[in-house]
Structure formats: structure tokens, C-alpha cells
Amino acid sequence: MHGTPLTEEEFVTALRGLAPRYWGAHSFHHRLHAGELSRDELRMWAANRWYYQCVLPQKDAAIISNCPLPEVRRLWVERIVYHDGAAEGEGGAEKWLRLCEAVGLTRAEVLDQRHVLPGVRFAVDAYVDFARRKPWVEAVASGLTEMFSGHLMRQRVTDMLANYDWIDRADLAYFTTRIEAVSGEGKQTLDLVVAQCVTREQQDRAIAALSFKCDVLWSILDALELAGAQRDQR
Ligand SMILES: O=C(O)c1cc(C(=O)O)c2c(n1)C(=O)C(=O)c1cc(C(=O)O)[nH]c1-2
Numbered sequence: 485m486h487g488t489p490l491t492e493e494e495f496v497t498a499l500r501g502l503a504p505r506y507w508g509a510h511s512f513h514h515r516l517h518a519g520e521l522s523r524d525e526l527r528m529w530a531a532n533r534w535y536y537q538c539v540l541p542q543k544d545a546a547i548i549s550n551c552p553l554p555e556v557r558r559l560w561v562e563r564i565v566y567h568d569g570a571a572e573g574e575g576g577a578e579k580w581l582r583l584c585e586a587v588g589l590t591r592a593e594v595l596d597q598r599h600v601l602p603g604v605r606f607a608v609d610a611y612v613d614f615a616r617r618k619p620w621v622e623a624v625a626s627g628l629t630e631m632f633s634g635h636l637m638r639q640r641v642t643d644m645l646a647n648y649d650w651i652d653r654a655d656l657a658y659f660t661t662r663i664e665a666v667s668g669e670g671k672q673t674l675d676l677v678v679a680q681c682v683t684r685e686q687q688d689r690a691i692a693a694l695s696f697k698c699d700v701l702w703s704i705l706d707a708l709e710l711a712g713a714q715r716d717q718r
Pocket residue numbers: 540626627628629630632633636637662
């Protein structure tokens with residue numbers, strides 16, 4: 485049963501209301517920010533998050549392939565170029581690889597995904613699968629976690645520089661660059677979702693999509709936390 489549509493303000497408030505379920509609140513992120521991760525845990529975090537980073541262009545390509553609107557496809561293609569770069573050795577993915585190297589991983593061991601945990605693979609694959617199967621607006625709405633990520637990434641840069649004295653600002657270029665991009669992208673995504681979701685059913689589906697994405701991100705960190713605890717017991 486779907487009732488009367490929410491006003492724009494109510495809809496945005498409902499979306500933002502999911503903030504407590506965002507991965508910024510996860511204990512693994514708390515430990516990461518507080519400087520409590522061992523070097524090995526930091527390496528596992530970077531190598532596993534690589535899997536998320538490297539499928540993002542496929543997720544965005546799935547949105548494009550399901551979207552009949554040229555004006556949206558034109559916007560969305562920029563996200564693919566952002567991560568993949570306009571040429572070899574450029575783009576977000578390359579910056580993530582440099583962060584991996586800064587925490588002590590070789591490129592080869594990141595690229596062959598040997599450290600990717602089953603739970604992380606499951607969660608990330610579910611995100612791509614969601615974008616392939618669901619109507620494009622829902623897939624776009626699932627990316628609204630970016631509304632919450634700017635603040636978290638800013639905090640991460642400050643905290644990691646303060647709490648891991650062997651990490652330099654240059655090592656965190658992925659985040660410092662991303663912070664700029666995310667404020668624009670987050671607003672663009674929100675405007676698009678608000679414009680497209682005008683019935684209560686569409687609004688409810690968008691809220692459910694964002695809730696699903698919060699679960700995806702949370703599951704990534706659950707898997708990392710559990711793997712760390714299991715290593716400690718050995
Ligand atoms: O560092 C973070 O906490 C964080 C979170 C998120 C997010 O909330 O999904 C993204 C990113 N970073 C990010 O760098 C990024 O490129 C990105 C793309 C997307 C997406 O769903 O399309 N989320 C995120």
C-alpha cells in the first residue's frame with residue numbers, strides 16, 4: 485500500500501534519515517579513524533575496498549544501459565571516466581592503487597584480488613547486480629550514500645593524518661580529490677531522484693534502494709571486522 489506522495493522536503497528528510505545506518509557509524513570505521521588498525525588490518529581494508537572501487541564503473545555502466553534518457557546518460561558517463569581515468573594511469577582507481585602501495589601492498593596482490601574476502605565480494609557483487617536488475621532510478625538512488633560520504637571522507641583524511649604518522653597527505657590523494665567530486669555528485673544525484681520519484685511508490689522504492697546500499701557498505705565492514713578478529717585468535 486502506498487499513500488499520498490511525500491512533499492519534496494519530507495522525501496529528502498526520509499532519505500537523510502538513513503544516515504545512522506551509513507557505514508560511518510560502523511565500529512571498523514571508528515577503529516580506522518582512531519588509528520587503532522594494525523598495518524595488516526589497514527592493508528586488508530585497502531585491498532578489499534579495491535574490489536568496491538573497481539566495480540563502480542560497471543555499476544554506473546549498468547545504470548546507463550538501463551536509462552532511456554540521454555541527458556542522464558551524458559551526466560553518468562562522467563562517473564565512469566572519473567574512476568577509470570581518461571587514459572591509463574589516471575583516475576580514481578589509479579589513486580586507490582597508490583593508497584594500497586602506501587599501506588604496503590604490491591599492485592599485483594591488489595589486482596589479482598587474493599585478499600578479497602568472500603563477504604566483501606558478495607556484498608559488492610550484490611550492488612552491481614542491483615544496478616543491473618532494478619529500474620535505473622532505483623540504482624541511482626542507491627548511490628545516495630554519497631550524501632553522507634563527503635563529511636566522512638573529510639574526517640577520514642584529518643583522522644588518518646593525525647593517527648597514523650607513517651601516512652602522508654599525498655598517500656590520501658584518492659580521498660582529497662574525491663571530497664571535491666562528491667559534493668557535486670551528491671547534489672546531482674539527489675536532484676535527479678527527487679525529480680524522478682513523484683509517486684509515493686517511487687519514493688518508497690528510492691528509500692528502500694538507499695537502505696539496501698547502506699546494508700551493502702555495512703556488510704563490507706562486517707566482513708573485514710570478522711576477518712580481523714579471526715586472525716587475532718590464531
Ligand atoms: O570513502 C567513503 O566512505 C566512500 C563512500 C561511498 C559511498 O557512500 O558509497 C563512495 C565513496 N567513498 C567513493 O569514493 C566513491 O567513489 C563512491 C561511488 C559510490 C557509488 O555508489 O556510486 N559511492 C562511493
